[in-house]
Amino acid sequence: MEEVGFLGLGIMGKAMAINLLRHGFKVTVWNRTLSKCNELVELGASIAETPAAVVKKCNSTFAMLSDPAAALSVVFGKDGVLEEICKGKSYIDMSTVDAETSSRISEGIASKGGHFLEAPVSGSKKPAEDGQLVILAAGDKGLYEEALPAFDVMGKKSFFLGQVGNGAKMKLVVNMIMGSMMNAFSEGLSLADKSGLNPQTLLDVLDLGAIANPMFKMKGPSMIESNYPPAFPLKHQQKDMRLALALGDENALSMPVAAAANEAFKKGRSMGLGDADFSAVHEVSKDSSSKN
Structure with missing residues (x-):
C-alpha cells in the first residue's frame, strides 16, 4: 500500500x-x-x-x-x-x-x-x-x-x-451519543449562566467528577466565549443524528433523547450555524433561554 x-x-x-x-x-x-x-x-x-x-x-x-x-x-x-x-x-x-x-x-x-x-x-x-x-x-x-x-x-x-454495515452502524451509535451529550452540556452551560453561576467554574467541577471527558474540556472554553471554529461541522452532526434515528426506526427502538438532540441541531442549521462547529448548538439553548 x-x-x-x-x-x-x-x-x-x-x-x-x-x-x-x-x-x-x-x-x-x-x-x-x-x-x-x-x-x-x-x-x-x-x-x-x-x-x-x-x-x-x-x-x-x-x-x-x-x-x-x-x-x-x-x-x-x-x-x-x-x-x-x-x-x-x-x-x-x-x-x-x-x-x-x-x-x-x-x-x-x-x-x-x-x-x-x-x-x-x-x-x-x-x-x-x-x-x-x-x-x-x-x-x-x-x-x-x-x-x-x-x-x-x-x-x-x-x-x-x-460484515459491511457494522462499521457504519457503530459510527452512527458513537455520534448519536456524542450529539446527545453535547446538547446536555450546552443546556447545562446555559442553565449555570442563567442561574448566576460562573460557567468556567462548572467546567472545573465537571472535570473533577465522574462525567469528566475530553469533549467537555476541549469545547467548553470556546463555547463560553461563543466561538465555534469548525472541527466537526454542525450540519454533519445533524446528518449523523438523522441517520442514527433512521437506524433506530429500523430496529423499532425508541430514542427520545437522540430525537430531541436532533431537533436542536436542526434548529441550529435554521439559525445559519451549519458550517460552524457542532458545539454551536449551544447557541440554540442560549436562544431558548433568552426567550423565557
Whole structure:
C-alpha cells in the first residue's frame, strides 16, 4: 500500500492525506474543488482530475466524503470509481454513511471484481491532524489487514467489526451519543449562566467528577466565549443524528433523547450555524433561554 489514492479533502480528509504523505506514502489526491489539492501537492502529492483517474493509477484508494449522497456520487457517477475499479484494486470508504449506502457501494465494487472495506472514523479535526482517529472497519478482512499500515498512520486504534454495515452502524451509535451529550452540556452551560453561576467554574467541577471527558474540556472554553471554529461541522452532526434515528426506526427502538438532540441541531442549521462547529448548538439553548 505504498502508493494510494485519496478522494475528498475536507477538514478530515485533508489531515488524513497529509499524515499519509508525511509517513512515506505516495498519494494521488482528488477533490471536487481541485484547488483544495494544492497544499497537498506542495507536500508531494499528485493530483488526478476525476475519481476514476485516481483508481486507474492506484491499486488502493481511500475516500473521506461528506455524506451518503457524495459517497454514492463519487462511486456511481460520471468519471466515478466504478469506471476503473477491477480485480486487484481496492476501495476503502472512510466516510460516515448509513449501512444501506455502504452496502450499495460494496455491491458495486464487488460487481467489478474489486475489494471493499468501510472504515468510518471516530474523531474530528485535531485527532485527524495528530493521527489519533479510531477506525471502525468492516468488510473484506484481507483488505483490512493490508490497510493496517495506513490505518496506523491515520489512527491510534483500528477495529474490525465483521460484515459491511457494522462499521457504519457503530459510527452512527458513537455520534448519536456524542450529539446527545453535547446538547446536555450546552443546556447545562446555559442553565449555570442563567442561574448566576460562573460557567468556567462548572467546567472545573465537571472535570473533577465522574462525567469528566475530553469533549467537555476541549469545547467548553470556546463555547463560553461563543466561538465555534469548525472541527466537526454542525450540519454533519445533524446528518449523523438523522441517520442514527433512521437506524433506530429500523430496529423499532425508541430514542427520545437522540430525537430531541436532533431537533436542536436542526434548529441550529435554521439559525445559519451549519458550517460552524457542532458545539454551536449551544447557541440554540442560549436562544431558548433568552426567550423565557
